[in-house]
Amino acid sequence: MFTCDFKDGVWQKPEITPYAPLTLDPSARVFHYGQAVFEGMKAYKDDNDDVWLFRPKDNLARINKSAERLAMPAFPEDVFMDGLKALINLDKDWVKPGFGNSLYIRPFVIATEPAIAASPAVEYKFLIICSPAQSYYSGDVRVLVAEQFSRSANGGVGYAKAAGNYAAQFYPTNLANQEGFQQIIWTDADKHEYLEEAGTMNVFFRINDTLVTAPTSERILDGITRKSIIQIAQDSGITVDVRPVKVTEIVEASKNGSLKEIFGSGTAAVVSPISAFSHKGELFEIPKQDKRYSDTFKEKLNGIQYNKTEDPYGWRESI
Structure with a gap:
């Protein structure tokens, strides 16, 4: 999973680590004031074993628009695209070929600052997690x-x-x-x-x-x-x-x-x-x-x- 923390008014150095639980303070603002936004994306594999994204910058633009509405900081495009591609390259074998198969990609941002106070947080965590996926709905x-x-x-x-x-x-x-x-x-x-x-x-x-x-x-x-x-x-x-x-x-x-x-x-x-x-x-x-x-x-x-x-x-x- 890809993670990057927002502290002291700036996004810190991102990292990619094995998927694992998070440790958060019980008073993290996301639990109490709902500062959480997310996106849904997919990666697709073609017949040549190459992997493709579909309009990924549109997803970044939209998650930043969602974040703005909830008084959360925007995430930089270059860090997002580089991190996303690095993560999917590591998980490339989980992208299965064939129509209906894909790697579902979930970028999201949560408020992590510990504080019981109804105001925007000053600390956040941006994450990207992935999961193999098949057709979401079957039939009409x-x-x-x-x-x-x-x-x-x-x-x-x-x-x-x-x-x-x-x-x-x-x-x-x-x-x-x-x-x-x-x-x-x-x-x-x-x-x-x-x-x-x-x-x-x-x-x-x-x-x-x-x-x-x-x-x-x-x-x-x-x-x-x-x-x-x-x-x-x-x-x-x-x-x-x-x-x-x-x-x-x-x-x-x-x-x-x-x-x-x-x-x-x-x-x-x-x-x-x-x-x-x-x-x-x-x-x-x-x-x-x-x-x-x-x-x-x-x-x-x-x-x-x-x-x-x-x-x-x-x-x-x-x-």
Whole structure:
């Protein structure tokens, strides 16, 4: 694992050590005031045994944006990239080839200063840990549209990958699981009128042949896979409509047959088709298309990530 401490106003010399437990003071501020942010990344191995990253600098930019929102220090790009590549080179044998296989990479920052005082810490620890991974979701997903609980609100930390955002999702997601749904499509906190994210993923809707997705905001995470899909769709001649999406619009589109697909996107799942959604106790099944946008996008993204195809965007980076 890669570790680097922040003390005396500067990041100290980083090191890579065997994966091991941490020793922290019980009064470390992360335990009491929630200063913790993280990222999710993957490394992919091609047929030549070479290992690749996908848009890693975007992940660094986002974790620094998350850190800023929680009054935490930014991490320097050169140290991050050098450390990340050194760590993955050491763990190269854990990166397995083949679609669906990858090395999941988790950079995160926690407040380590021991102090029971409600103010930002002055000491932090930046870490990167890794684990071999396979497909995150198997098969299509059934989702429940949120009517009571909210993931985030205006002026909050919804756009940040803050640890507490995910803890707050667990209870309503458990309730949805008990009803037979794997995830929740979150709605706005004010009136639950607008669709925002699907569980741990950004969400897309295909209405006829137009791809629709909500704009990023202070409530919605600026997903790297999301941005990649929008770019690929536009370059494939697909109309992409980035705008607020009303729940009633999607319900009506399902009823009149113009809703062809819903799918989520994210680092873990890449692209995850949604087969049905429930709203106000009514279940809406989405007929499976012969040629789904979601399958095309996943194939094109995987082609770039696993070095199977050309990368016209410069997203793929060798370690």
